[in-house]
Amino acid sequence: MQQVDCLGQSIQVTEGQTCLQILSQALSGKKFKQTVACLCNGRLLDLKAMVPPECDQIEPVFLHSEQGLEILRHSAAHVMAEAVKKLFPTAKVTIGPAIENGFYYDFDFERSFTPEDLEHIERVMSESIEADLPFERQVLSRDQARKFFSRINEAYKLELLDEMEDDQVSIYSHDEFTDLCRGPHLPSTGHIQAFKLTSVAGAYWRGDENRPMLQRIYGTAFADSKALKSYLAHLEEARKRDHRRLGPQLDLFSFSDEVGPGMPIFHPNGALVRTILEDFETKEHLRRGYQLVRGPQLLRRELWQKSGHYQNYGHNMYFSEIDEQVYGLKPMNCVAHMIIYKSSLRSYRDLPIRYFELGTVHRHEKSGVLHGLLRVRQFTQDDAHIICRPEQLQDEITGIIRFVQDVMNLFGFEFEVELSTRPEKSIGSDQDWDRSTTALHQALDSMDMPYSINAGDGAFYGPKIDVKLKDALDRTWQCATIQCDFTLPQHFDLSYIGSDGEKHRPVMVHRTILGAIERFMGVLIEHYAGALPTWMAPVQAVLVTVTEAHNDFAVQCAQELQQAGIRVQTDLRNEKLGFKVREAQLSKIPYILVIGDHEVQEQRVNIRFRSGKQVGAKSIAETVAMIQTDCQEPFNRGGMRYSFTN
RNA sequence: GCCGGCGUAGCUCAGUUGGUAGAGCAGCUGAUUCGUAAUCAGCAGGUCGUCCGUUCAAGUCGGAUCGCCGGCUCCA
Numbered sequence: 001m002q003q004v005d006c007l008g009q010s011i012q013v014t015e016g017q018t019c020l021q022i023l024s025q026a027l028s029g030k031k032f033k034q035t036v037a038c039l040c041n042g043r044l045l046d047l048k049a050m051v052p053p054e055c056d057q058i059e060p061v062f063l064h065s066e067q068g069l070e071i072l073r074h075s076a077a078h079v080m081a082e083a084v085k086k087l088f089p090t091a092k093v094t095i096g097p098a099i100e101n102g103f104y105y106d107f108d109f110e111r112s113f114t115p116e117d118l119e120h121i122e123r124v125m126s127e128s129i130e131a132d133l134p135f136e137r138q139v140l141s142r143d144q145a146r147k148f149f150s151r152i153n154e155a156y157k158l159e160l161l162d163e164m165e166d167d168q169v170s171i172y173s174h175d176e177f178t179d180l181c182r183g184p185h186l187p188s189t190g191h192i193q194a195f196k197l198t199s200v201a202g203a204y205w206r207g208d209e210n211r212p213m214l215q216r217i218y219g220t221a222f223a224d225s226k227a228l229k230s231y232l233a234h235l236e237e238a239r240k241r242d243h244r245r246l247g248p249q250l251d252l253f254s255f256s257d258e259v260g261p262g263m264p265i266f267h268p269n270g271a272l273v274r275t276i277l278e279d280f281e282t283k284e285h286l287r288r289g290y291q292l293v294r295g296p297q298l299l300r301r302e303l304w305q306k307s308g309h310y311q312n313y314g315h316n317m318y319f320s321e322i323d324e325q326v327y328g329l330k331p332m333n334c335v336a337h338m339i340i341y342k343s344s345l346r347s348y349r350d351l352p353i354r355y356f357e358l359g360t361v362h363r364h365e366k367s368g369v370l371h372g373l374l375r376v377r378q379f380t381q382d383d384a385h386i387i388c389r390p391e392q393l394q395d396e397i398t399g400i401i402r403f404v405q406d407v408m409n410l411f412g413f414e415f416e417v418e419l420s421t422r423p424e425k426s427i428g429s430d431q432d433w434d435r436s437t438t439a440l441h442q443a444l445d446s447m448d449m450p451y452s453i454n455a456g457d458g459a460f461y462g463p464k465i466d467v468k469l470k471d472a473l474d475r476t477w478q479c480a481t482i483q484c485d486f487t488l489p490q491h492f493d494l495s496y497i498g499s500d501g502e503k504h505r506p507v508m509v510h511r512t513i514l515g516a517i518e519r520f521m522g523v524l525i526e527h528y529a530g531a532l533p534t535w536m537a538p539v540q541a542v543l544v545t546v547t548e549a550h551n552d553f554a555v556q557c558a559q560e561l562q563q564a565g566i567r568v569q570t571d572l573r574n575e576k577l578g579f580k581v582r583e584a585q586l587s588k589i590p591y592i593l594v595i596g597d598h599e600v601q602e603q604r605v606n607i608r609f610r611s612g613k614q615v616g617a618k619s620i621a622e623t624v625a626m627i628q629t630d631c632q633e634p635f636n637r638g639g640m641r642y643s644f645t646n
Numbered sequence: 647g648c649c650g651g652c653g654u655a656g657c658u659c660a661g662u663u664g665g666u667a668g669a670g671c672a673g674c675u676g677a678u679u680c681g682u683a684a685u686c687a688g689c690a691g692g693u694c695g696u697c698c699g700u701u702c703a704a705g706u707c708g709g710a711u712c713g714c715c716g717g718c719u720c721c722a
Binding site: 104112114115198199200201203204208213214215216244248249257261308309312313316334363365366367368369370371375459460461478483510544546547548549575576578579580581582583584585586592594596597598608612614 | 716718
């Protein structure tokens with residue numbers, strides 16, 4: 001006799017009983033309505049599935065749970081596919097998974113779907129949901145399935161079937177629509193209470209740009225309309241934080257058609273923020289034993305051929321011919337660093353050598369990938385190359401990870417870490433790959449850093465660790481990267497004299513901490529919604545006068561604050577106080593210092609934060625101390641020894 | 647690069663079935679001298695992204711091109 005544990009109750013299963021029957025016994029009626037699937041010993045199953053013989057534990061999956069939402073969204077994708085097939089019978093179905101916050105389905109159709117099409121599709125979907133049609137699962141042999149999909153003329157499904165290894169496959173049907181699908185699904189279409197089709201896009205079949213482009217429809221679905229509304233409102237809020245909107249608004253940077261795509265222009269405020277970041281980085285690198293170096297922008301083509309970049313990435317480089325010589329604008333900084341290393345004979349005692357450069361590079365990125373400051377054609381990397389003995393590799397990598405961690409903590413970023421292993425198209429010996437991949441693993445493990453593995457996504461010359469940050473819309477962007485490289489030392493014949501008096505080959509690590517200054521600024525702006533922490537704010541304080549009678553004192557205060565190293569502005573315009581406060585606050589200036597009759601009399605300023613909070617009157621000396629403490633605070637919190645100075 | 651959408655004043659946008667361009671904010675000038683998110687009035691501002699075409703007539707229709715946006719692919 002089979003016994004299962006369900007929500008703390010032990011229930012006897014008689015033969016042929018479904019999970020639905022067990023759960024309805026264990027659950028009170030109300031909660032049961034919210035149950036859309038079940039977990040049998042951790043495996044997701046339909047409610048209508050028979051209790052598996054080996055199962056001894058069943059848990060309900062509620063619609064509101066993460067797994068419940070995934071099932072909801074996947075089912076919504078099926079309902080959408082059904083609607084598309086009803087409206088456009090010639091469309092061929094391909095795949096349609098649930099994704100974070102929604103779902104999509106790709107169709108092969110002779111034209112793109114229009115916004116009007118989406119409305120029609122939504123209407124037909126609503127009809128299907130209204131009819132509350134059950135999802136039915138059926139298990140077929142691969143052969144039967146092949147016959148079925150061939151009869152209904154769904155070539156893409158046949159291709160998917162050919163790739164499957166199982167002898168048996170499952171199909172799901174509701175109404176007249178049937179799809180090859182692992183499941184599980186909702187009990188019926190009526191459980192889809194809140195959905196919306198959001199956009200159309202082109203997408204390559206199987207993600208391969210050499211295969212046909214399909215028509216993708218994106219949608220989203222939530223457990224109830226309140227959750228859907230709040231998600232859509234969240235999206236709207238996120239759009240307000242978009243650095244492409246905030247950048248020009250705060251007069252940080254802009255793009256110009258006249259200049260060219262992917263070439264950001266930094267205005268005074270933005271250039272100042274940049275300089276503050278770069279200055280911080282320079283000091284922080286010096287403190288951690290890096291040496292500052294600087295290479296040229298243009299280097300002979302032969303050098304790029306030697307490094308291998310010409311062969312691998314030449315199509316993305318900018319070239320120029322000068323005095324009958326071809327020069328390439330550098331797409332990375334390592335080549336000059338190699339030359340510096342080679343400029344003298346190196347001893348094992350010299351290693352590790354850590355060359356750091358805020359190196360400006362040019363890469364001709366495809367036009368379609370450009371994205372504000374996050375993907376540009378000219379950018380400055382906080383780039384370093386560490387040349388070390390093989391046995392030093394792991395310590396060096398650990399040091400870099402600690403560096404990344406410190407900096408991310410300073411800014412309060414949450415980040416994802418990925419380790420990418422050897423790709424198909426790669427060079428180097430198995431031994432080199434194994435040794436360096438192991439060093440990366442061990443460095444991450446030794447620091448208890450959680451990470452995922454991206455198999456086959458390493459650089460062609462070595463494995464790497466990438467650190468990814470999210471933008472306002474939760475899209476991830478690679479920032480820090482740590483890349484092992486054993487081919488460049490070979491191409492440039494790098495060596496050091498070991499303790500045995502013999503020449504040895506060093507290993508090399510390419511790494512960035514922020515990634516690119518431009519990208520990092522973009523992510524920072526979105527992270528702080530434009531309200532940069534005081535130590536980075538281009539203008540830290542603005543003196544706002546009530547009337548022109550107070551201007552003299554304001555100018556005097558400004559001079560004192562400036563003397564103390566604070567970035568201060570005055571707003572002496574003949575405008576109402578409310579108007580000036582509003583503008584200062586919209587400019588996200590951390591300290592708004594109001595001066596009226598009281599303040600002039602007491603020789604004080606009245607402090608208001610950009611949050612709207614009013615602090616009260618303080619002397620200039622007190623104000624300076626307050627702002628300086630504020631600047632120092634993130635560094636104390638981040639546990640960094642770097643101290644804020646101007 | 648590929649698929650789709652969009653380009654009107656510095657910014658945000660309106661502009662009906664083709665009939666010759668409009669608002670708010672910002673700017674300038676003047677008035678107002680004011681206590682914590684928008685004082686009032688006046689003025690000025692546009693080859694409707696660019697180039698071809700259709701038409702008596704194009705911001706509006708068609709084509710090309712440049713750019714931006716959403717995806718896909720890519721990211722040394």
